[in-house]
Amino acid sequence: MMFDAEKFISVIHDLAHPDKSLCAYLYDLGALASHARNIKSSLPDRVNFFYAIKANSDLPILSALAEHVDGFEASSGGEIQWVRQNFPDVPLIFSGPGKLDTELELAILNNVTVHIESRFELERLLHIARHYQQPAEILLRVNPHFEDLRATSLMMGGKPTQFGISVEHLSDCLKMVRDNSDCLYFQGFHFHLLSHQLDAAQHLRLLSAYIEQAVKWKEEFNLVIDHINVGGGIGVNYKDIDQQFDWCHFSHGLNNLLIGAAKNIPKIRFEMGRYVSAFCGVYVAEVIDIKTSGNGTYVVVKGGTHHFRTPYAQNHSHPFKVIPVSTWKKPYSRPGLRHGKVNIVGQLCTPKDLLAFDEMVGEIRVGDIVLFSHAGAYAWHISHHDFLRHAHPQHIYLPA
Structure with missing residues (x-):
């Protein structure tokens, strides 16, 4: 999905007001639904598509996606409650380390499949399942080491981390599952070693390694497996927005991979977040000052x-577009800059409040609007909203 800023321009001009500075998130729900529908339709029949709501759990976002995905993935008790409150029947899975007993109880009582991260977590879930006399569906998240795993900017596995079960503990966990099969319904394995993957060919090789490893364990331990959860991991290229992950190559390659694999391999399940919702949102903020310091313009x-x-978390200069605002009714001058490099910063009392840096602009003035694209995922939802107690931005959802 390529980003189209023009959809937002007229709405932003309507929002701009000479007496009130603008700061808002805007989401194109129609574009989001279309993107999700295209993802779903391009996947092979043996593949499920779940949305990881940690990327953006706003209710309008989830509502736009619900009919185009096979389910949602939650990573906390709060997310489980949020989904069940609004989507009581949607298939739901629960991932992440450090699950509380209360969260495991919530998962069991709400028919949520749990991705187990450690032997101790498995032991606690078993105890809770027996207490409630309610069987628990589980996958074991395993952290294998692959010799040729190419690193990305965010690695959750393939090396010692807090995520997943170490391979040397897998046999013990499977024995516990087998000995308690009346309470623990084993569904398969969960792999998620990396995020921010931009190379479709590399991601296909990684999925092939996941499938090969799962089939080996299936045969070694004489397992019945319903599916393999391969996580998400597909990234968004914020540094070069015209060069995104090649989804067509990937989906075609995945179909060939599954055709060429052993016929007894389980179904595949994705739980994508960033790649689903990032493109549908923008963050817009009005320019309130322009000043120079040494050789820099801020x-x-x-x-x-x-x-x-997002820019600080991803360590990049975020792509943006300047939207000129022609009206100016202030009783003082209007600072501006033509044809120069700028650093775009916020209002916080820290030099780390940096959204874009060393970027060329044709013209920018106080009162203009800066539109940051690709802001629909891991943007508002990972931010420290109440630092300095500034007002929250507006949240505006463009209907389909």
Whole structure:
């Protein structure tokens, strides 16, 4: 899905007001639904598509996606409650380390499949399942080491981390599952070693390694497996927005991979987040000051990383577009810059409040609007909203 800023321009001009500085998130729900529908339709029949709501759990976002995905993935008790409150029947899975007993209880009582991260977590889930006399569906998240695993900017496995069960503990966990099969319904394995993958060919090789490993364990331990959860991991290229993950190559390659694999391999399940919702959202902020310091020019916008932490979290200069605002009714001058490099910063009392840096602009003035694209995932939802107690941005959802 390629980003189309023009859809937002007229809405932003309508929102701009001479007496009130603008700061908002805008989401195109029609584009989101279309993107999800295209993802789903391009996947082979043996593949399930879940949405990881940690990327963006706003109710309008989830509602737009619900009919185009096979289920949702939650990573906390709060997310489980949020989904069940609004989507009582949607298939739901529960991932992540450090699950509380209360969260495991919530999962069992709400028919949520649990991805087990450690032997101790498995032991606690078993105890809770027996207490409630309610069987628990589980996958074992395993952290294998693959010799040729190519690193990305965010690695959750393939090396010692807090995620997943170490391979040397797998046999013990499977024995516990087998000895308690009346309470623990083993569904398969969960692999999620990396995120921010931009190379479709590399991701196909990784999935092939996942499948091969799962089939080996299936045969070694004489297992019945319903599916393999391969996580998400597909990234968004914020540094070069015209060069995104090649989904067509990937989906075609995945189909060939499954055709060529052993006929007894289980179903495949994805739980994608960033790649699903990032493209549908923008963060917009009005320019409130422009000043120079040494050789640098700083554009201060209403907002910052407390609203939009993505650039700092990803360590990049975020792509943006300047939207000119022609009206100016203030009784003082209007600072501006033509044809120069700027650093775009927010209102926070820290030099880390940096949204874009060393970027060329044709013209920018106080009162103009800066639109940051690709802000529909891990943006507002990972930000420290109440630092300095600034007002929250508006949240506006463009209907389909």
